[in-house]
Amino acid sequence: KQEVTQIPAALSVPEGENLVLNCSFTDSAIYNLQWFRQDPGKGLTSLLLIQSSQREQTSGRLNASLDKSSGRSTLYIAASQPGDSATYLCAVRHSTGNQFYFGTGTSLTVIP
Amino acid sequence: EAGVAQSPRYKIIEKRQSVAFWCNPISGHATLYWYQQILGQGPKLLIQFQNNGVVDDSQLPKDRFSAERLKGVDSTLKIQPAKLEDSAVYLCASRRENTDTQYFGPGTRLTVL
Numbered sequence: 376k377q378e379v380t381q382i383p384a385a386l387s388v389p390e391g392e393n394l395v396l397n398c399s400f401t402d403s404a405i406y407n408l409q410w411f412r413q414d415p416g417k418g419l420t421s422l423l424l425i426q427s428s429q430r431e432q433t434s435g436r437l438n439a440s441l442d443k444s445s446g447r448s449t450l451y452i453a454a455s456q457p458g459d460s461a462t463y464l465c466a467v468r469h470s471t472g473n474q475f476y477f478g479t480g481t482s483l484t485v486i487p
Numbered sequence: 488e489a490g491v492a493q494s495p496r497y498k499i500i501e502k503r504q505s506v507a508f509w510c511n512p513i514s515g516h517a518t519l520y521w522y523q524q525i526l527g528q529g530p531k532l533l534i535q536f537q538n539n540g541v542v543d544d545s546q547l548p549k550d551r552f553s554a555e556r557l558k559g560v561d562s563t564l565k566i567q568p569a570k571l572e573d574s575a576v577y578l579c580a581s582r583r584e585n586t587d588t589q590y591f592g593p594g595t596r597l598t599v600l
Contacts, residue, residue: 379529407587418491418578418591419530426587464529468587473543475520475589477529 377402379467381478388455389486396450396481398465403443406468410439410450413462413480422463423450427470455485489513491592493579499598505567508595512560512581518542520589521554521564522578530578536562569599 378401388394398408407426411419423432423439425448431440438451448465464480492511500506512519517538522530533552534544538559547554551570556562566573576596580589 409587409589411591416593416596418593419580419589420591421588424587466529473535474532474545477531479527479529 377467377469377476379465379476379478381463381465381481383481384479385482385484387484387486390455390457392455392485393451393453394455394483396452396463396483398448398450398478400446400448400467400476402469403446404470405443406470408439408441408448408465408467409475410437410448411464411466413464419464452483455483457485457487459483460485491579491581491590493577493592493595495595496593497596497598499600500569501600502571503568505565506569506597507563507565508577508579508597510562510564510579510592512562512579513583513590515583516581516590517559517584518582519556519562520578520580520582521562522580524576524578524594526575533564533577566597569597571599573597574599 380399409424410422425441436453441448462480462482466475466477519536521533524530533547534554535542536556539556554564576594578594579592582589
């Protein structure tokens with residue numbers, strides 16, 4: 376069974392810092408990996424999706440990388456802002472089947 | 488384009504009572520998911536529909552949970568009877584066919600006392 380782990384569980388940084396969130400998964404036979412953002416009391420918003428054949432994806436200040444062989448993905452946030460404060464979750468979709476496996480998330484606080 | 492709608496947003500019940508949640512996916516999205524998110528954990532898939540057929544319900548506790556998606560549009564998730572450990576946020580998501588991005592609703596927060 377796929378296990379997805381996110382480290383750290385919580386992170387607090389001053390505004391303007393660059394930061395990296397980590398996601399690791401145990402089964403490298405994945406179809407794709409997605410990074411989501413979850414705000415308190417709200418659903419999840421998809422940030423970036425990386426197909427298994429890709430190495431990275433970028434959107435604005437966000438950059439996600441994927442190393443399938445080592446079972447790792449990172450989400451890089453440049454020049455963090457207080458509005459980036461949220462919980463960030465990664466999810467992997469197995470290469471066979473339809474299920475998405477979510478990590479437990481990293482709670483990010485950006486201090487003004 | 489309207490997002491995924493869910494109701495109610497909050498529900499408090501006592502154990503052994505019944506409860507139902509409703510989800511209206513984005514128009515045209517054939518795939519619909521129900522997830523359970525316990526506090527401090529990531530979402531766990533309960534059931535996945537493709538149109539009005541079940542694709543995956545392997546993690547649905549079928550002795551107390553049921554779900555249906557009539558006419559391949561709206562869906563309801565029911566718990567009967569509820570247990571204390573069912574306290575969680577229940578998220579509905581939908582996805583357009585041949586795409587990978589899931590769109591989530593705001594969720595229903597269930598508290599079982």
